[in-house]
Amino acid sequence: MILGLDISTSITGIAVVADGQLVYYDSIDLRKHTGMFKKAREMKEKIMDLFEMYQCDNNFTIGIGASEYPIEHIFIEQPFTFFKSGGSSAKTMATLQRFNGIVSWMIYELFEIEPQYVGASQARKLCGIKVPRGQKAKQVVLEHLLETEKAFKIEHTVHGNPKPESFDRADAIIIAKAGNEIIQKNLDSRN
Numbered sequence: 001m002i003l004g005l006d007i008s009t010s011i012t013g014i015a016v017v018a019d020g021q022l023v024y025y026d027s028i029d030l031r032k033h034t035g036m037f038k039k040a041r042e043m044k045e046k047i048m049d050l051f052e053m054y055q056c057d058n059n060f061t062i063g064i065g066a067s068e069y070p071i072e073h074i075f076i077e078q079p080f081t082f083f084k085s086g087g088s089s090a091k092t093m094a095t096l097q098r099f100n101g102i103v104s105w106m107i108y109e110l111f112e113i114e115p116q117y118v119g120a121s122q123a124r125k126l127c128g129i130k131v132p133r134g135q136k137a138k139q140v141v142l143e144h145l146l147e148t149e150k151a152f153k154i155e156h157t158v159h160g161n162p163k164p165e166s167f168d169r170a171d172a173i174i175i176a177k178a179g180n181e182i183i184q185k186n187l188d189s190r191n
Contacts, residue, residue: 001052002073002183004176005107005115007100009039011062011165013172014046016054018069021152024053025173027165036095040102043091047103051110074107075179076100078117079103120171121180138167145170 001023006013008033028038028046037083054071079096103117124131129144131137142162145152152165152173 001069001071002075002175003050003071003107003111003178004052004075004077004172004179004180005053005078005103006168006171007096007103008115008168009036009095009099011168012043012103013045013165013168014050015169015172016050016071017173017176017180020177022149022173022176023155025152025169027168028171029165035097036102040106043103046109047106054072055111056167068104071111071113071155073183074111074113074115075175075182076107076115076117077103077123077175078119104140116182118178118182123174126178127174129174138171140149140176142167142170145173149173151191 001016002127004013004015006031010027010029012030014024014026015022027138028042030042032042033042047151050071054069060116061165079100080161107113107115118126120137123139124141129141131140142154146154152170155163157163
């Protein structure tokens with residue numbers, strides 16, 4: 001199974017994919033927590049929950065034995081490393097890089113799996129998603145998953161817009177599915 005993460009200091013998306021199929025998705029809202037270390041502590045609790053769900057042998061109540069279906073690969077969306085017009089400031093990018101590093105280390109330390117990083121545009125391409133010029137990538141990804149992934153559901157605000165966590169969950173799903181594609185391509189190239 002593959003764990004995919006879209007790490008952010010506001011909302012982090014989480015997804016688990018097995019054989020290309022969505023098994024689990026969620027998010028953790030970190031907006032109410034101030035400071036890098038309080039956010040990291042919340043992430044650590046969520047990561048530990050994931051570890052218990054998929055790596056421990058106490059999962060038989062939901063029908064999946066962790067020893068039978070553990071997470072074997074972890075893919076994380078690579079944070080931006082360059083500036084673009086209208087994009088994030090250097091301070092925001094540095095904060096995101098630092099938080100990504102903290103969460104990556106926590107993941108490695110607990111799962112003992114070195115995460116692999118994939119860029120958002122590469123992940124979308126691997127999943128067959130094309131973002132037309134002038135459209136927002138996050139909206140295109142959300143619409144793609146709503147059309148193609150039966151297990152993916154979203155909630156709406158009182159104004160009818162998708163709740164913010166919907167976009168982060170969708171991005172995490174695309175990262176996990178792209179990870180599956182990368183693994184399959186590596187297996188095919190060995191055969």
